[in-house]
Amino acid sequence: MRIMTGQVARKENFWDRKRELNDVWYKIDSGNHVLLVAPRRVGKTSVMYNIFDNPKDDYIVLYIDTESADKENEFWKKLFYRLMEEEFVNTLQNKAKNLFNKLKTIKIDEATIKGIKFGDGSELDYAQAFKKIIKELDADKKLIIMIDEFAQTIENIIKYESVENAKSLLKTHRELRQDSAVSEKVTFIYAGSIGLESVASKIDSISTINDLATVKILPLEFSDAKEFVTLLATSNNIDIQEDEITYLLNKIEWKIPFYIQLIMDELRKLEGRIQAEQIDSSFESILDNRNHFEHWHSRLKSLADNEYQFSKEVLNTIAENTIITSNKIVNIAEKYKLDDAKEVIHSLVYDGYINNNDETKEYRFNSPILKMWWYKNVTN
Numbered sequence: 001m002r003i004m005t006g007q008v009a010r011k012e013n014f015w016d017r018k019r020e021l022n023d024v025w026y027k028i029d030s031g032n033h034v035l036l037v038a039p040r041r042v043g044k045t046s047v048m049y050n051i052f053d054n055p056k057d058d059y060i061v062l063y064i065d066t067e068s069a070d071k072e073n074e075f076w077k078k079l080f081y082r083l084m085e086e087e088f089v090n091t092l093q094n095k096a097k098n099l100f101n102k103l104k105t106i107k108i109d110e111a112t113i114k115g116i117k118f119g120d121g122s123e124l125d126y127a128q129a130f131k132k133i134i135k136e137l138d139a140d141k142k143l144i145i146m147i148d149e150f151a152q153t154i155e156n157i158i159k160y161e162s163v164e165n166a167k168s169l170l171k172t173h174r175e176l177r178q179d180s181a182v183s184e185k186v187t188f189i190y191a192g193s194i195g196l197e198s199v200a201s202k203i204d205s206i207s208t209i210n211d212l213a214t215v216k217i218l219p220l221e222f223s224d225a226k227e228f229v230t231l232l233a234t235s236n237n238i239d240i241q242e243d244e245i246t247y248l249l250n251k252i253e254w255k256i257p258f259y260i261q262l263i264m265d266e267l268r269k270l271e272g273r274i275q276a277e278q279i280d281s282s283f284e285s286i287l288d289n290r291n292h293f294e295h296w297h298s299r300l301k302s303l304a305d306n307e308y309q310f311s312k313e314v315l316n317t318i319a320e321n322t323i324i325t326s327n328k329i330v331n332i333a334e335k336y337k338l339d340d341a342k343e344v345i346h347s348l349v350y351d352g353y354i355n356n357n358d359e360t361k362e363y364r365f366n367s368p369i370l371k372m373w374w375y376k377n378v379t380n
Helices: 018-029 044-053 074-084 088-094 095-106 126-136 150-162 161-179 196-202 222-235 244-250 257-267 276-286 294-301 306-322 326-335 341-350 366-380
Strands: 034-037 059-065 108-111 116-118 141-147 186-190 213-216 360-364
Touching: 018 034, 018 186, 018 213, 034 044, 034 196, 044 059, 044 141, 044 186, 044 222, 059 074, 074 126, 074 257, 088 095, 126 161, 150 161, 150 186, 150 196, 161 186, 161 257, 196 341, 222 244, 222 257, 244 257, 244 276, 244 366, 257 276, 257 306, 276 366, 294 306, 294 366, 306 326, 306 341, 326 341, 360 366
Parallel strands: 034 186, 034 213, 059 141, 141 186
Antiparallel strands: 108 116
């Protein structure tokens, strides 16, 4: 198993998340559409690619990242043409002959600014074109369409197009999921590095996603994390013993594969048996690489100015004092004239910055690593 600190972990490099994968497949087999829920960097995309790489016999899987889409019709255009890509069509030809043959019969005469012109002369926008294709498919296998960064797409549309277009996209997706002629042929899985629930709530559209079955992607349990570290050490010739593995995991606290692999990548460069002092030094070393953590700060910069200033002061306070109380959060919100501080805090929780698991009225950083980086690079 290779150490993966930036790319998606796939195939032999994927640490098997049996609990989550079993939950996803159970919900798919039960006819549900799925929302993968987890903070940033916990491993949602790797889970999706595992489903893509290892589909059950009765399913064909399509993965698409729509993060760059910033208009409603552009989203549907991406989805439509992903269905038509040679790579996907070849997959259908090899694994689902009926589905492939049906796609071949759908003739597109012309692509226009308005949408698609079909062989029957009808011209449809991309959303309608997608629905038309799905309804006309005569498949011997069910199609799973996994949409990564869907929440980011909604935020992009809010920012660059309009709130109404964002609402329209959410509403259209719900209508597709509620349409039995579509649902019997397609299962949708949504995921992303920001919270869909939070984004939908901001535009009063939470009702458009309340039919989704939620699967939480959790940090690793201690026993799983220990096995993961042991396998990485064996595969990469890192001499680390059980006591030091325990020390490493206790120091990480929030045991997600991303943080574990960052530390193991530093330890990989050392010779001889790993000692606690070297683990401490490795924690300091990873803080010098801004690329590992800058995306957390960049995400905040996309917020409205008062939301950004509020978030920054909240995180600065936690970095300096370990915790922040709910009363202090209220005071900071008043300072920046922020009416909906709860939603911003919810976003910070979902995005993987903070949690209030230990005490409902106190928040702390999920990871001491992120806390150290924030204090070093942002607070000071």
